[in-house]
Amino acid sequence: MTRRRTDAGPGGSNEKAGEDEAAAIRLHLDEVLSRREMTLTELSAQVGITIVNLSILKNGRARAIRFSTLARLCEVLECQPGELLSYQPGPPSHAEPGSDAWQDADLGEPIGLRE
Numbered sequence: 001m002t003r004r005r006t007d008a009g010p011g012g013s014n015e016k017a018g019e020d021e022a023a024a025i026r027l028h029l030d031e032v033l034s035r036r037e038m039t040l041t042e043l044s045a046q047v048g049i050t051i052v053n054l055s056i057l058k059n060g061r062a063r064a065i066r067f068s069t070l071a072r073l074c075e076v077l078e079c080q081p082g083e084l085l086s087y088q089p090g091p092p093s094h095a096e097p098g099s100d101a102w103q104d105a106d107l108g109e110p111i112g113l114r115e
Contacts, residue, residue, distance in 0.1 A: 026086045027065075029058040032077050046076045 033043060040058065044051045049069065056062050070081055077084070 024088055024090050026088055027057050027060060027062065028084055028086065029054070029073075032079055032083055033058075036077055038077070043073075043076065047072050 033040065040051055040054050043049075044054055047054075047069075049072075057065065070084070073079075073084060074081055
């Protein structure tokens, strides 16, 4: 079960908490593409992900990524997941998973391969 903090801001929105958590994970697609001398258009054609969705990943606006998408990116870019992703911790959380301050989350649809 996936959980999200309930420390909602004014108006009851939990959106900010989700943004903070997602911001801790960075995708280094730009750097890897540059080292491979590959364009976003070339990567899109080889991986099967739209340029728009790759741009969302590249610009750090994605909230989720499927493992199958990550695996395909690694395959095409000939890299390991650790070359694409890094974790940069933020300020400590005031609520622990499993506490009353957490609730079920609707995390939306992750970016994935076109079917």
